[in-house]
Amino acid sequence: MSRFRPPAWFVLLLPAIIILAAVVLVPLILSFYSSFTPYKLTRPETLYKWIGTFNYEKAMKSAHFWAAFGRTVLLLTIALNLEMLMGLGLALLVNKVTYGQRALRTIMMFPMMFSPVLVGFQFKFIFNDNVGLVNNALQSLGLTDRAIPWLVDGQLAFIAILTAEMWSATSVFAILILAGLFAVPRDPIEAAKVDGCTPWQSFRHITLPYVMPFIYIALAIRSLDVARAYDIVQIMTNGGPARRTELLWTLIGRTGYVDAKMGYANAMGYISIFLAIIFTVYFFRKLNAARSELGMAG
Template structure:
């Protein structure tokens, strides 16, 4: 090693590179390898038994996995669209505010300050069928006389999870879209008004093309979050009742730690990553197209 010389930047980065390799790269390689083995936590020696693509073949024929996969896609689609619409509405309202805009921006960020675990506990209490705030409010208003089993009925439980996800993350869309609205020049809007455009036409053909890249950035961020949703579902329903709210990553965790099938769980995890990759590539292409359109028109 005496004759080996290295630059100072490389030596300075070496500790960080070693830590990164120890906590990220090595576990990734090990988990990827174990997806080709029948590795079980109760039988550690099975990690050395190579079975090829047998786990992946079983996965393709696993009905529970595909149901969880489809349920995750549905949650992602519903959450992203509603968060974008609500975030757009909030951003436009705050942008129109003539006073107290800083306070409104701070309040708009408030849901982001909670961890997903706290959000899960919060909404689990709110949707409780006996002492929950939602049922108490509905009964006090005379809308219903009986307690609604929000977290017991499968469809209602899925709805409750979607509400928790939307509440906690709508501010991501609102903040990014508001940044686009504040950065937008006012001259094109004034010109559209002079030309006789209606408010809807002004928004559709002037405002929306400009803020579209900001919306796609938020969609990219949130698609990754929802595709790996775990905390809120784990706290609120734990995948129940009877697996009706089981998502990809709750199924992966159950397979890995409850059933001790770590090899199969890692196969599920790597197959599930495809969902995140597909949505990320899709939104990046949309973002590039929107940026090109803004660059051409503006």
């Protein structure tokens, strides 16, 4: 009677599989399952009550959910693009500096050292309508004689949140792109100079293609990590007032932890994840199609 012996590759991979299953798979399956239950944190027995797609239907029919979804997509699109452009600009400027560059690079990293909660409090104070820095400065300079409600008006609050988010994250782009700039070889740039290229031409056709992979990496990292801005938004406006700055993070966070409705919160989370995956696949295909038209596929 021979005993079953699993293949060696499986045995070797087993520790990794067990750890992955424990920290990724189990929570994922549990949260997905709970989205089909009326699971409430304060009533653990509700985890065993199956209610089918009730939570999903409720979220799909909720105008508040879709408004928050749209606002989140808008915030991500604007924030990531502006951060990328400003980070690129900052990196190009710092790259030109010959004396004190190390000190500059260190200073550039300061915002990354602040926890998002602190950034939230800092900008909440800066944009406070009564005692905030921005209003006091504007009033002292005689630019306005009224208290501008930065965190109350929907569009102004959006700008305030965007400013806080960009302040804290632009340097991530700058640092990663700067690393890319250091890797650009000098020869082609000097050759381009000799051939009479303008600075813009050498940037567009030599520097940028070299830096592009770094920009993609920075975009990928930031798009995954941008939800950290939850803390900033939570502190600054918590989605309010009157849901004017409600994002998916604040809505789901409040539903899950304050209302204790974890089942419903998970359903909203999964709808957002599925939609994000569908969008990503769609845009990726579009991008690839565009690249192959330009002869850049490969």
